[in-house]
Amino acid sequence: MDSQLFSRTVQALLSDKIICHETLPGxxxxxQSEPNMREVGDYLLRIERAVRVTSDGKGYYCVYLDADETEAKRAIRGVFRLFAGEIEPLVRWMRLARDCHPTGRPIEAGVLVKESELLGFIESSPELNQALEDLTRHKLFKSTATDGKGRISQVLNKLEELGYLIKLDSSGSLYHATGRWSYLYDVLSFIRAHERLDGEIGDQQIQGTLV
Incomplete structure (x- = not known):
């Protein structure tokens, strides 16, 4: 086993990064190796942590084993505060990106995102152009741009900042979607399965699924 790679992997997990092929290929x-996965899991177990994989197998992340521990509770609440403010605009972006894909493919880890392709679809459709304009009124993607190019650039830059996209070229016109989308889909599935979150879902349930 590569000890340096083991160390980098553990450090990434403990830093709340989602390890995927696009962001951390090594x-x-x-x-992806079962023995390595087991070694990482055994190490994390000693500090009351564990590794989880997204339902599509495209992302690895770290969880707390004891949801009653103070840091675990803080992390759990932090996840939901984060997504409470981001889920709506992110879902709207997911729909827009799907409608702008030639085959209607949903955005997911590994998908190539082309700014020019998005812009072409948006500029040819009043409905898509309006959807983008509405999206950039939301504080997450807030933009003062008055044209489609300026607005789409703002959205893509913000998605890169949040870790959902990784830039492939210096011009910023090509991106790969990351495993953070995989994590988001799992969050959405969890929320759909539990219509009411306040008070009805214990920290242990949330922790085991999301954090």
């Missing part, structure tokens, strides 16, 4: 390949 660490992702390392985790």
């Amino acid at each position: 660490e992702f390949a390392f985790m």
